[in-house]
Amino acid sequence: MYPKIDFIYLSEPDIIEAGVLDAGRCVEVCEETFSLLGKGDYLMGGANHNSHGMSIVFPAKSPFPNMPVAGPDRRFAAMPGYLGGRFDICGNKWYGSNHANAEKGLPRSVLTMMLNDKDTGAPLALMSANLLSAARTGAVPGVAAKHLADPEAKTVSVVGCGPINKSCFIAIMTQLKTVKKVICFDIFQDKADEFAEWVSETYGVAAIGVNSAEFGFRDADVITVAASRLQPLYFRDEWIKEGATVLVSGPVNTDESFLTSAKIIYDHTPLHEAYVEDAIGSGDKEAYYSGVIGGPLYRLIDQGKLPLLPLSTGLGDVVNGVKKGRTEKTDRVIFIACGMSVFDISWGYELMKNAQKQGIGTSLNLWDKPYQS
Structure with a gap:
């Protein structure tokens, strides 16, 4: 039967x-x-x-x-x-x-x-x-905030004011208890203002909306990035303060000097190795890199300017205490999340x-x- x-x-x-x-x-x-x-x-x-x-x-x-x-x-x-x-x-x-x-x-x-x-x-x-x-996408940088961010962070910046970054921000705020100010950046000022109003009403902290990428990144302690794929997003090394944590859940690019000087933590290094294998198999590695979140890092690895992925740090190793995440209060940390089933x-x-x-x-x-x- x-x-x-x-x-x-x-x-x-x-x-x-x-x-x-x-x-x-x-x-x-x-x-x-x-x-x-x-x-x-x-x-x-x-x-x-x-x-x-x-x-x-x-x-x-x-x-x-x-x-x-x-x-x-x-x-x-x-x-x-x-x-x-x-x-x-x-x-x-x-x-x-x-x-x-x-x-x-x-x-x-x-x-x-x-x-x-x-x-x-x-x-x-x-x-x-x-x-x-959306919840699990937000929770991933929430875990990263717990293990990588300055626990005394005062200023959080939300770069991209759509529903995914709202989930990221909500999860991050469950881990950060000292936040006093939130900067909300979007290319559309009305979306940034609407998000800032929601933050103020929900969390009782000061929040402002901006449509300048520089104001979105400069001087923030924790930055969550989940902006639209439809318009390229670039931030400059000089905008990122000492001790800042950049939590990347969407496409972004930045100065080579930042990526080679920041402490990079991946969500899971074998996932990124698989992306590189797929890029090679595609026959047009450069075009493939342009379409994935980790692409700017993979280029620098290929050029020998960043450690090979098997030698890099994944958040699972940090959670398990196998490797260190942030080691100094002044470390600038960037966390790269690409999504896993x-x-x-x-x-x-x-x-x-x-x-x-x-x-x-x-x-x-x-x-x-x-x-x-």
Whole structure:
């Protein structure tokens, strides 16, 4: 007899009820995930087990009338993985992205998350993942802030005032207890002002909106970067004070002098090695580097100006106490995060367990008995 298979479906309201907006708890779960990454108790896609995911990128032209063509942020991607420890589960985040979604009143990306039994492959949970993904994206620099930032930081700068950086800022603020001022930079002044008003109302600290990149970076203790891919973002070495921590969750470029003098901490060095392997395999390494967050660092590594990735430091090693993060109060630290499916899996697992305990969600049936076996 083959067993009946049921699984839980969690809508966006369901995952809100299950705790997806609990930023402090998400940081804790992501810190646990970093520890497992540092120990190697995980798998992701690709032959190297460290691929960010597999994407469909559309051509500039197509002879087929219904085939999508390239556009800003237009792609589909699957991000599979396995995570060990207490999670011991497989999963996949699947999403479609298109900047033109805004014209239809939709988010840029529409995401779902599937969790599966590691042995049978049976589905355990299918859930809305826009808020899940935003929460774990924010929690990653939240973990970095805990381990790398000056614990007495007074000024935080938000570079890019969209929903992803809002999640980053919320998570970072769960770890920093001495913040007195927040600078909000966006190329659109009204977005910067709106974000600053929200900060003041929510946290009771002074906040200002600016549309000058220099004002966004200069003299801040902690800087979270998650700006749009649609306009290049550049910051200068001279803007970054001693002891500052720059938490990068989106594309950015800077002076070579800053990257070669700052202490660089990667989210997970094998992930970045996989990016470099993909760049080589693409046949146009330079073009590939231009499209990924770590590209400016990979160029300097190729030129021998930065240590090779296997000799560099990942945040999992810092969390596990294997390597040092910040060693001096005056260190300027830059943290590079590129996104990994294991964080979606761990936070999705936590939400699934919460939902099961609270009776949240809808039970769906795959079969009572498989037609074929």
